[in-house]
Amino acid sequence: MKIVAICGAGVGTSGILKVNAERALARLDIEAEVSATDVASVAIAAADAQVILTSPEFVDRLGKTNADVIVVQNYFDVDELTAKLEAALG
Amino acid sequence: MLALSDAGILLGRTAADWRGAVLLAGEGLEAAGFAAAPYGQRMVGMVEEFGAYIVIAPGLALAHARPGPDVVTSGMSVVTLTEPVVFGHPYNDPVSVVLGLAVITADEHVAGIAELANVFNDSSAIGRLAAARSVADVRAVFDVPGVSSFRERH
Numbered sequence: 001m002k003i004v005a006i007c008g009a010g011v012g013t014s015g016i017l018k019v020n021a022e023r024a025l026a027r028l029d030i031e032a033e034v035s036a037t038d039v040a041s042v043a044i045a046a047a048d049a050q051v052i053l054t055s056p057e058f059v060d061r062l063g064k065t066n067a068d069v070i071v072v073q074n075y076f077d078v079d080e081l082t083a084k085l086e087a088a089l090g
Numbered sequence: 091m092l093a094l095s096d097a098g099i100l101l102g103r104t105a106a107d108w109r110g111a112v113l114l115a116g117e118g119l120e121a122a123g124f125a126a127a128p129y130g131q132r133m134v135g136m137v138e139e140f141g142a143y144i145v146i147a148p149g150l151a152l153a154h155a156r157p158g159p160d161v162v163t164s165g166m167s168v169v170t171l172t173e174p175v176v177f178g179h180p181y182n183d184p185v186s187v188v189l190g191l192a193v194i195t196a197d198e199h200v201a202g203i204a205e206l207a208n209v210f211n212d213s214s215a216i217g218r219l220a221a222a223r224s225v226a227d228v229r230a231v232f233d234v235p236g237v238s239s240f241r242e243r244h
Contacts, residue, residue: 008140011196012154015203016146020211039140056180057141073181075146076210 001032001089004046006054006062010038016075017053024081030089051088053081092202094232098122098167098190099225108142108151108177108185109134111169115153115190118167125192126160133190137177145179150216154191161192164202168228170220186220 003021007014014036021034037045039054039061046052052067059069068088074080098118105111116130132155137144145151167190174184193202209215215231222228 008136008143009154009156009196011156011193012152012191012203013144013146015200016152016207019204019207023207023211055141055143055146057143074148076207077147077213078211 001030002049003032003034003051003053004042004049004067005034005036006039006042006046006052006058007036008039008058010036010041013055013075014038017072020075020078020081021053021085023078024085027078027082028086028089030085051085092191092206093122093124093163093165094168094229095122095124095165096225098124098165099228100167100169101222101224101228102172103169104172105175108137108175111151111171111175111185111188112137112153112190114169115151115167115188118169119165119190119192122165122167124161124163124165124167125190126162129155129158129160129192132156132158132160142177142179142183145177145182145185147210147216148182149174149184149186149220150182150210151177151185151188152191153188154193157193157195161194164193166191166206168219170222187216 005014005017018034018036049067052069070084100118112134113130119125133153169188174186176183218231
C-alpha cells in the first residue's frame with residue numbers, strides 16, 4: 001500500500017499531511033508507506049500509489065491517475081483523515 | 091527542531107491582504123535571523139504559483155517556500171492579525187494566524203513538522219494563538235508534551 005501526500009514545494013504542508021496520515025492509518029490498523037512530495041514530481045511519485053492526499057488547489061494539476069484522490073480540508077484533523085482514508089481503503 | 095524567537099512573534103498586526111500577511115511572516119523570520127529579505131517574497135510566490143493551499147486549517151496559514159540561499163537557519167515565525175484576511179481557500183478562510191516556516195533542507199525539517207502537528211492536533215491551538223496577547227501566551231501554545239525542541243533564541 002502506497003500513499004502520497006502532495007503539496008507545492010514538498011516542504012511543510014505535505015510533511016504535516018504525511019505525519020497525520022500515518023496517525024490515521026495507525027488508528028485504522030492499516031499498513032502503508034506514506035511519502036510527501038511536490039506537485040511537480042507527482043507523476044513519478046504517485047505512479048503506483050493507491051491514494052493521493054492533497055489540497056483542493058492541486059486536484060486539477062494531478063493529471064491522469066488511477067489513485068483515489070482524497071481532498072483534505074483541515075490538515076491537522078486526524079478524525080477527518082481517518083474517515084476519508086477509511087472510505088477510500090475500507 | 092524548529093526554532094522560535096521572541097523577535098519572530100508579531101502579535102496584533104494588520105495586513106491589507108494575504109500578501110501583506112505572508113510578508114509579515116517573512117518579516118518575523120528576518121527579525122529572528124532565520125531568513126533574509128527575499129524569502130518573504132518567495133513565500134508570496136508559492137501562493138501565486140499554486141493557490142491558497144498554505145491555508146491548511148480553519149484560520150491558519152503555514153507560509154513557506156523551498157529551501158534556498160536566503161534561508162539562514164531553520165525556524166519559524168508567528169503572526170496574529172487583528173482583522174482576519176482572505177486567501178481564497180475554499181474551506182479555511184479567513185486567516186487570523188500565519189506561521190512562517192523556513193527550512194535549510196526538505197529532509198531535515200521532518201521532526202520539527204511532526205512536532206508542529208502535535209501542537210495543532212489540539213483543535214484549540216489556533217484560537218489560543220489568535221487570542222494571544224503576549225509572547226508568553228504564544229509559547230504556552232507550543233509548550234505541549236512531546237514538543238521539547240521549540241527552543242528559545244534571543
